[in-house]
Each structure stands twice: as C-alpha cells, then as structure tokens.
Amino acid sequence: xxxxxxxxxxxxxxxxxxxxxxxxxGDALSVDLRNPSCGDEITLQLLVNAQGVVxxxxxxxxxxxxxMASASMMTEAVKGxxxxxxxxLSKEFRAMMRGVPPEEVDMGELEAxxxxxxxxxRIKCATLAWQALEKAVRSEDEAE
Amino acid sequence: MIYLDNAATTPLHPxxxxxxxxxxxxxxxxxxxxxxxxxxxxxAVEAAxxxxxxxxxxxxxxxxxxxxxxxxDHAAMVGAWLAxxxxxxxxxxxxxxxxxxxxxxxxxxxSLGAQVSYVAPQANGVVRVEDVLAHLRPDTAVVSVMAVxxxxxxxxxxxxxxxxxxxxxxxxxxxxxxxQAAGVMPLALGDSQVDLAALSAHKVHGPKGVGALxxxxxxxxxxxxxxxxxxxxxxxxxxxxxxxxxxxxxxxRLSANWAGHLAHLDxxxxxxxxxLAEIPDVQVQSPPEGAPTIVNVRFLGVRNDRLLMRLDLAxxxxxxxxxxxxxxxxxxxxLLACGHDREVAQQSVRFSFSELTTAEEIEDxxxxxxxxxxxxxxxxxxx
Amino acid sequence: MIYLDNAATTPLHPxxxxxxxxxxxxxxxxxxxxxxxxxxxxxAVEAAxxxxxxxxxxxxxxxxxxxxxxxxDHAAMVGAWLAxxxxxxxxxxxxxxxxxxxxxxxxxxxSLGAQVSYVAPQANGVVRVEDVLAHLRPDTAVVSVMAVxxxxxxxxxxxxxxxxxxxxxxxxxxxxxxxQAAGVMPLALGDSQVDLAALSAHKVHGPKGVGALxxxxxxxxxxxxxxxxxxxxxxxxxxxxxxxxxxxxxxxRLSANWAGHLAHLDxxxxxxxxxLAEIPDVQVQSPPEGAPTIVNVRFLGVRNDRLLMRLDLAxxxxxxxxxxxxxxxxxxxxLLACGHDREVAQQSVRFSFSELTTAEEIEDxxxxxxxxxxxxxxxxxxx
Ligand SMILES: Cc1ncc(COP(=O)(O)O)c(C=O)c1O
Ligand SMILES: Cc1ncc(COP(=O)(O)O)c(C=O)c1O
Ligand code: FES
Ligand code: FES
Numbered sequence: 001x002x003x004x005x006x007x008x009x010x011x012x013x014x015x016x017x018x019x020x021x022x023x024x025x026g027d028a029l030s031v032d033l034r035n036p037s038c039g040d041e042i043t044l045q046l047l048v049n050a051q052g053v054v055x056x057x058x059x060x061x062x063x064x065x066x067x068m069a070s071a072s073m074m075t076e077a078v079k080g081x082x083x084x085x086x087x088x089l090s091k092e093f094r095a096m097m098r099g100v101p102p103e104e105v106d107m108g109e110l111e112a113x114x115x116x117x118x119x120x121x122r123i124k125c126a127t128l129a130w131q132a133l134e135k136a137v138r139s140e141d142e143a144e
Numbered sequence: 145m146i147y148l149d150n151a152a153t154t155p156l157h158p159x160x161x162x163x164x165x166x167x168x169x170x171x172x173x174x175x176x177x178x179x180x181x182x183x184x185x186x187x188a189v190e191a192a193x194x195x196x197x198x199x200x201x202x203x204x205x206x207x208x209x210x211x212x213x214x215x216x217d218h219a220a221m222v223g224a225w226l227a228x229x230x231x232x233x234x235x236x237x238x239x240x241x242x243x244x245x246x247x248x249x250x251x252x253x254x255s256l257g258a259q260v261s262y263v264a265p266q267a268n269g270v271v272r273v274e275d276v277l278a279h280l281r282p283d284t285a286v287v288s289v290m291a292v293x294x295x296x297x298x299x300x301x302x303x304x305x306x307x308x309x310x311x312x313x314x315x316x317x318x319x320x321x322x323x324q325a326a327g328v329m330p331l332a333l334g335d336s337q338v339d340l341a342a343l344s345a346h347k348v349h350g351p352k353g354v355g356a357l358x359x360x361x362x363x364x365x366x367x368x369x370x371x372x373x374x375x376x377x378x379x380x381x382x383x384x385x386x387x388x389x390x391x392x393x394x395x396x397r398l399s400a401n402w403a404g405h406l407a408h409l410d411x412x413x414x415x416x417x418x419x420l421a422e423i424p425d426v427q428v429q430s431p432p433e434g435a436p437t438i439v440n441v442r443f444l445g446v447r448n449d450r451l452l453m454r455l456d457l458a459x460x461x462x463x464x465x466x467x468x469x470x471x472x473x474x475x476x477x478x479l480l481a482c483g484h485d486r487e488v489a490q491q492s493v494r495f496s497f498s499e500l501t502t503a504e505e506i507e508d509x510x511x512x513x514x515x516x517x518x519x520x521x522x523x524x525x526x527x
Numbered sequence: 528m529i530y531l532d533n534a535a536t537t538p539l540h541p542x543x544x545x546x547x548x549x550x551x552x553x554x555x556x557x558x559x560x561x562x563x564x565x566x567x568x569x570x571a572v573e574a575a576x577x578x579x580x581x582x583x584x585x586x587x588x589x590x591x592x593x594x595x596x597x598x599x600d601h602a603a604m605v606g607a608w609l610a611x612x613x614x615x616x617x618x619x620x621x622x623x624x625x626x627x628x629x630x631x632x633x634x635x636x637x638s639l640g641a642q643v644s645y646v647a648p649q650a651n652g653v654v655r656v657e658d659v660l661a662h663l664r665p666d667t668a669v670v671s672v673m674a675v676x677x678x679x680x681x682x683x684x685x686x687x688x689x690x691x692x693x694x695x696x697x698x699x700x701x702x703x704x705x706x707q708a709a710g711v712m713p714l715a716l717g718d719s720q721v722d723l724a725a726l727s728a729h730k731v732h733g734p735k736g737v738g739a740l741x742x743x744x745x746x747x748x749x750x751x752x753x754x755x756x757x758x759x760x761x762x763x764x765x766x767x768x769x770x771x772x773x774x775x776x777x778x779x780r781l782s783a784n785w786a787g788h789l790a791h792l793d794x795x796x797x798x799x800x801x802x803l804a805e806i807p808d809v810q811v812q813s814p815p816e817g818a819p820t821i822v823n824v825r826f827l828g829v830r831n832d833r834l835l836m837r838l839d840l841a842x843x844x845x846x847x848x849x850x851x852x853x854x855x856x857x858x859x860x861x862l863l864a865c866g867h868d869r870e871v872a873q874q875s876v877r878f879s880f881s882e883l884t885t886a887e888e889i890e891d892x893x894x895x896x897x898x899x900x901x902x903x904x905x906x907x908x909x910x
Contacts, residue, residue: 115282116282211598344765352767353767384734
C-alpha cells in the first residue's frame with residue numbers, strides 16, 4: 001500500500017516548493033478554512049475577472065504535507081480556468097478521493113493524489129484547499 | 145563476582161552516588177517550590193538537564209526527564225500516535241527486534257485501533273532503510289527503530305533512516321530507542337533528523353528510575369502524563385531530583401572521557417571474542433561491527449539456562465537476553481526475527497560489558513565459561 | 528530553616544536513606560535478573576512491597592510500584608477509563624478539588640472523547656456522597672475522589688462513598704488519591720470498597736521518584752505502561768530499586784509508631800492554630816476536623832506572594848498551595864471551587880507539618896509570621 005514513487009515525488013515537490021503561496025494585493029475574495037480534526041488552517045484568495053476566469057489564486061496556511069501540496073496543485077490547476085470549469089474539476093477531485101476514477105476531465109498532476117483515497121482519515125487533508133475554493137466561489141455568488 | 149550483564153543494568157558509579165547523596169539528605173526540596181530549598185533543587189535539575197543534553201548532543205530544552213527508558217519509549221510512541229491520529233495518521237512502522245517497551249506499547253496501541261507494520265531485519269540483524277521506507281503510508285504517524293539492539297548489539301542506520309523518512313514525508317515522526325546506544329556512540333541527536341529518542345540512566349552507571357525523552361523543538365508530539373507544570377508541561381510529577389542529578393553526573397562522566405571509554409570497551413570485546421575462539425563449537429552471533437558492549441554467543445548443544453545457572457554459582461553474571469523477560473522461558477524474539485530457530489535461541493547467551501569491567505575479569509570469565517561448557521557437554525555425553 | 532511545606536515534599540528520613548544506600552552502591556542488580564545479584568534486588572523489592580501493603584492495609588500483591596503519585600493517578604484514571612470504555616462506559620465522575628494529576632488527566636481523557644462530570648464541594652471543602660451519586664450514569668466507568676485535599680487538608684468520606692457507589696453499580700471503579708492521606712490516617716484499603724488508590728513516597732519521608740498504585744485484585748483495570756514483565760505486567764520498566772526500598776522503609780517506620788506519630792501531629796497543629804489566633808485578621812480556612820498536617824490560612828489584606836517571599840528570607844518555607852503549580856500566578860482552584868473569590872485565594876498561605884517538625888519550630892515560625900504580617904500591613908498603610 002504505497003503511493004507510486006513518481007506520484008510521491010510530485011507531492012513532495014509541491015510541498016517543498018509550493019506554487020502560488022502568499023496573498024493577492026487589492027480586493028480579492030478571501031476565505032479561511034480549518035480542518036477540524038487536526039486544527040490545520042488554510043487561507044485562500046481568489047481573483048475572478050469580468051469574463052469569469054480565475055485570474056489569480058493564492059494560499060497561505062499551516063498544515064501537513066498532503067494539505068499543503070494539494071493546495072499548491074489546486075492553485076496551479078485552476079489558474080486561468082473559467083470558474084465553472086474549476087468547480088467541475090473540484091467535483092472530479094472529490095470523486096477521485098472517494099475512489100471513483102476520473103472520467104471526463106483530465107486530472108493532470110492532480111492524479112498524484114489519487115492514492116490518498118485509500119486513507120479515509122487523510123482525505124480531508126487533500127480536499128481542504130478544494131473546499132476553500134468552492135467556499136470562495138459561493139461567497140462570490142452570494143455577493144452578487 | 146564478575147558482572148557481565150551490563151546491558152541489563154550497570155553498577156552506579158561511586159562519583160554518581162556522591163553527586164546524588166545531598167539530594168537524598170539535606171537538599172530535599174521540591175523543585176517547584178519558590179523558597180531557597182526549592183530553588184536549589186530546581187537549579188540541580190536544570191544543571192543535570194544541560195549535562196544530559198550535552199551528552200545527547202541536543203538543545204537543553206529538548207530533554208524531558210522520565211522515570212526510565214520504558215516510560216520514555218511509552219511516551220514517545222503514545223504521544224506521537226495521539227498527535228498523528230488527530231491528523232488522520234493512525235499507522236506506525238517499527239521493527240520486529242525492538243525492545244518490549246516499544247513492541248508492547250505498539251500492541252497496546254493496536255488494541256486502541258492503531259495499525260502497526262513490523263519490519264523484519266536481515267539475517268545479520270540490521271534493518272534496511274529501504275525496507276522501512278517500503279512500509280511508509282500516507283497515514284503513517286511515527287516510525288520507531290532502535291539505535292542499538294539490546295540482545296545482539298547490532299547498530300541500525302538511524303541517521304540515514306531519519307533523513308530518508310523525512311524526505312519522503314516530513315510529517316512522519318521518527319523515534320529511536322537509544323537506551324543501549326547511549327554508552328557506545330556519540331548520539332548527536334540535534335544534528336540528526338530524529339524527533340524523539342529514549343534514554344535510560346541505569347545503563348550508563350546512573351541510577352535506576354530515571355531516563356529521558358528527547359523531543360525535538362517544534363515536533364508535534366503530545367505529552368502523555370498530565371498534572372503539574374513540571375518539565376515544561378511535557379511530563380508531570382514531582383521530579384526524581386536525586387535520580388536526575390545522578391543521570392546528569394553519569395552523562396557528564398561519559399562526555400568527559402569519550403575516547404578512552406570507547407577504546408577500553410573495544411579492548412574488552414576483543415579480549416572476550418579471542419578467548420571464546422579457544423572454546424570448541426562456539427558461534428558469536430553479534431556482528432563484529434556492532435556495539436562493543438554486547439557479545440551474544442551460541443554454545444552448540446548447551447542449553448543456556450543450564451549454563452547460566454552454573455555461571456551464577458561460579459560467580460559470573462550473564463543472561464539469555466533482555467532482563468525484563470528473563471524470568472520467562474520464551475526464546476529471544478530478536479534471534480527468532482533474525483531467522484534463527486528456537487534451538488539456536490535456547491543455546492544463546494548474552495555477555496555485556498561496561499567501562500568498569502576489567503580485562504582481567506574478562507580473562508577469568510573466559511576460563512570459567514570454558515570449564516563449565518566442557519563439563520556440561522561431558523555430562524550430556526555421559527547420559 | 529523552618530520547613531513548613533511538608534505537603535509539597537518531606538525530608539527523607541535518615542533511616543530511610545540508610546536503607547536505600549546499599550541499593551545505590553554494591554547491590555545494583557536488576558530485579559529481573561536470575562543470578563544472585565538480581566535475586567537479592569528482587570527480594571528487596573518484594574520486602575518493600577509487603578511493607579507498603581501493610582501500611583496501606585491491603586494484600587501485598589495489590590501494590591504496584593510507580594514513579595510517583597502523579598503516575599499512579601494517571602495510570603488509575605487512564606487504565607480505568609480504557610477498561611470501562613471496552614464495556615461501553617465512557618463517563619468519569621470526579622471533583623473540582625482534585626490534584627492536577629487527576630484533573631489534568633481527566634482533561635486529557637476528555638480530549639480523547641471521555642465525558643467527565645466535576646462534582647463541586649460544599650463551602651467547607653467536603654464533597655457530599657449524594658452529590659457524587661447524583662452524577663452517576665449507566666455509562667460511568669470510574670469515580671475518583673481524593674481522600675485528603677492537599678491545599679486545605681479536608682477529609683473526604685471515601686469509605687462511605689465507595690460503598691454507596693458500589694451498591695448502586697458494582698461495575699463502576701472507585702479511585703482515590705491517597706497521597707496526602709498516607710501519613711495522617713490508617714488507609715485500610717483492603718477493608719474498603721475502593722478499587723484503586725494512589726500513594727507517593729516523598730510525602731511520607733521517603734524518596735522522590737517512587738509511588739504506588741493500589742489495584743484491588745480482580746478489578747477490571749487495564750495497565751498503561753507496557754514492556755517488560757515487571758510488577759506482574761501491571762507497570763513495565765526496570766524497577767527503581769533504591770526508591771522502592773526507601774518507600775518500604777518509610778512505610779514501615781510510620782506503621783511502627785502510628786499512635787505517637789498522630790499525637791505529635793495533633794499537637795503541632797494545635798500549637799500553630801493557637802499561635803495564629805494572636806495575629807489580628809486571620810482566618811483559618813482548613814476545617815478543624817481535617818488532616819493535622821495542613822493549615823491553610825488567610826491573612827486579610829496581605830498578598831500571599833509578598834508574605835511568602837519575606838518568610839523565605841526569614842527562613843520559613845511555606846507555600847500558596849500545590850507545589851507543582853507554585854510557579855504560576857493562578858489562584859488556587861481548590862479555594863475557588865469552595866466558593867472563595869480570587870482575593871481570598873491571593874491572601875491564603877498553606878503551612879504543612881510532618882513528624883519531623885518540632886513544637887519549637889512552630890512557635891518560632893508563629894513569631895516570624897506575626898512580625899512579617901505586621902510589617903507588611905504597616906507598609907501597605909504607609910503607601
Ligand atoms: C533497548 C532498550 N530499551 C528500553 C529499555 C528500558 O529501559 P528501562 O530499564 O530504563 O525501563 C531497555 C532496558 O531495559 C533497553 O535495553
Ligand atoms: C493530592 C496529591 N496527589 C498527587 C500528587 C502527586 O504526587 P507526586 O508528587 O509523587 O507526583 C500530590 C503531590 O504533589 C498530591 O498532593
Ligand atoms: S493533517 Fe491537518 S490538513 Fe492534513
Ligand atoms: S456485558 Fe460486557 S459490559 Fe456489559
């Protein structure tokens with residue numbers, strides 16, 4: 001029961017060199033989310049332009065290697081993507097965490113996290129950033 | 145008496161006793177008390193902490209005093225598992241040759257729902273780093289591998305192991321039982337990637353009833369014994385002041401004469417192994433590159449309980465393995481894990497030395513062992 | 528120095544030190560070892576167990592040695608909760624005035640999912656049996672009430688409590704912290720319905736770093752520290768032989784002269800309380816029928832930290848409450864639980880005696896206290 005080595009390297013690379021870490025200057029959407037089981041936290045900021053495309057996305061947080069790597073991978077995946085596509089990807093990612101193999105959507109590097117589905121207690125770690133993304137989009141919808 | 149069971153416990157050094165004595169007499173204060181008597185006890189405890197930390201090669205604040213090696217192992221494993229569990233990590237990796245303080249704690253945690261993988265050593269008793277890595281899972285909370293095995297003296301590649309585990313997953317805690325390593329190698333814990341390590345005073349000419357847990361600053365380990373604010377809230381209970389002072393004194397003694405100490409141990413081991421070579425049908429089971437303090441020997445065809453009884457009568461103290469299970473008839477779990485069969489285990493005896501052992505004692509012991517072995521073998525062929 | 532903080536720790540008695548000394552010198556064997564040196568250590572441990580059992584009024588086999596009172600409380604609570612949980616019992620009843628060794632362990636167990644009810648004492652510090660019974664639930668695993676409170680000396684009705692709890696539900700385990708009761712009343716544990724009880728050697732002129740857990744035979748308690756086979760598998764770890772021998776010697780001393788011992792303590796207390804009556808604006812907060820060893824006093828208008836510092840300089844050692852939190856500025860949780868406000872707590876000082884305290888010391892201390900109090904009050908009115 002091991003993550004494939006290649007996958008492991010991808011995860012470690014994102015953990016050690018997180019992409020899109022930090023905060024966005026100006027008035028971006030911002031959400032804080034906490035993993036209640038361990039107390040780890042993430043702050044996600046999202047900037048959506050007039051065309052409904054994710055122009056910028058950044059995160060900060062304290063968490064385990066899986067949660068931080070997942071956040072880094074998520075930001076990379078959704079940056080430049082239309083919001084509705086990003087939500088679809090989020091749905092697929094959560095399905096993958098339930099052990100459902102991705103069909104329509106190409107998961108790209110995100111596939112590296114598929115092994116986490118075998119460890120129910122760690123799924124929250126991998127989905128924390130995606131939950132934050134969904135929450136940010138919802139709060140934008142409500143604001144409108 | 146020739147005492148060759150120093151892996152079970154060592155004589156308290158007279159200098160250590162002298163350091164302890166005031167704290168068993170007039171200086172009886174509780175270190176938490178604020179008046180002069182309490183403050184002097186506090187000072188003594190903190191000085192000892194610095195001595196043990198210097199010996200362990202770590203920051204003073206990273207040493208937590210415990211009641212011994214067993215409690216240190218217990219606290220390491222339980223605290224790491226509890227911390228891991230709240231992060232969704234319920235899995236433990238350890239080896240089949242750990243001391244029972246680790247193995248039985250793992251079984252206890254299994255009864256509470258933990259999952260434990262037991263890595264087998266190679267036939268030479270060494271646990272391979274890649275075998276440990278192969279057992280890592282995304283929900284691994286802690287990896288525990290001992291630095292020196294107490295029955296064979298085998299050295300484990302702890303530093304490399306810790307580095308590689310951390311590289312794979314920095315959130316896995318690495319614990320190492322250094323109880324037997326403490327007298328035979330510089331520990332340099334602060335310089336390693338190890339998070340937790342167990343030490344025991346009575347294995348290094350200190351008193352019984354005191355040990356230490358190394359807890360790297362910032363490690364997500366959870367304290368286990370709760371109550372007063374002692375040990376910076378990492379281990380409650382009125383401090384065993386005299387014992388702690390004794391541990392400090394014992395550690396300082398070793399730090400002061402490290403090279404001479406190791407040279408003496410090497411010489412003892414050489415003398416002993418050379419002496420054994422004169423006895424027919426003997427197999428030294430400890431690896432030559434192992435700790436100089438422990439020589440595990442198989443005397444073919446001779447049951448170890450018979451031999452040990454005769455040695456006792458002849459004034460030589462040795463044992464069949466770990467002291468805390470000496471009363472039981474179980475063959476050594478360490479030898480079995482290394483692939484030996486029960487017969488081998490039942491013919492194996494552990495001789496262990498310390499800096500207070502002399503070369504003359506070793507020579508006398510060899511003569512006695514040779515005599516007893518030859519008589520035992522003769523008796524057997526008579527019957 | 529006049530030492531009036533015997534509830535924090537007591538001086539080791541010279542006879543106890545003499546009993547321990549051989550086990551810190553030539554008799555250093557590991558009690559689990561089978562050769563002569565080990566067997567003599569085993570014999571010493573078992574003799575001490577009989578001494579402590581006689582003192583506690585229970586069967587020898589029901590005494591489990593630990594590293595102190597805190598570990599005994601910890602093991603009692605964790606082990607009882609674990610055993611209860613496997614029977615579907617997740618609830619704990621204790622009181623708001625327990626020592627932190629019990630309270631903080633309860634908080635720890637709450638963090639692991641236990642449910643805990645904290646019974647409040649009456650204003651006089653006594654916990655009523657019916658208030659404890661009122662908190663019992665079908666899923667109560669363990670009830671823990673201390674025999675003598677360490678800050679006030681209040682006696683709790685443990686025997687009746689245990690009997691009534693058992694009558695309600697024989698499967699509830701009853702634990703009692705007897706650390707402060709040990710020197711002031713015959714414990715007669717075997718004669719009670721108590722299942723678990725904690726003792727500590729250093730409160731009765733024994734050494735630090737050793738205590739005992741009484742575990743009634745047949746009780747469904749689960750051991751907590753695992754490893755070697757020591758203490759009949761109820762507490763692993765190489766035994767603190769010298770400490771255990773010292774505990775035995777301290778217990779035997781008390782058993783031998785119980786009546787004289789109690790009469791002396793009563794006299795000390797009387798002398799002290801009479802002396803206090805000469806000082807204006809003093810309230811004795813300990814109940815007159817409490818333990819003779821502890822007198823908690825409020826000096827109206829005088830902050831206890833100021834007074835304690837002056838007493839320290841004048842050579843009198845006393846404290847504001849439990850030693851293990853002495854360093855903290857928190858007012859006593861015991862006084863608050865009894866309905867006193869923070870101001871009262873901050874003006875309260877605990878004086879505690881032992882058989883080694885003399886009536887002359889008490890009289891000298893009273894004179895010093897009276898002088899310091901009057902100076903402190905004068906300073907205040909100056910400012
Ligand atoms: C490797 C090892 N770990 C742990 C222990 C336990 O230490 P202690 O005897 O201080 O409880 C021992 C010795 O008994 C040991 O050899
Ligand atoms: C009532 C009570 N319980 C428990 C303890 C803890 O015992 P030890 O100091 O041996 O850890 C103490 C003393 O500190 C105490 O007074
Ligand atoms: S353990 Fe906290 S987010 Fe993974
Ligand atoms: S039958 Fe086991 S707890 Fe009721």
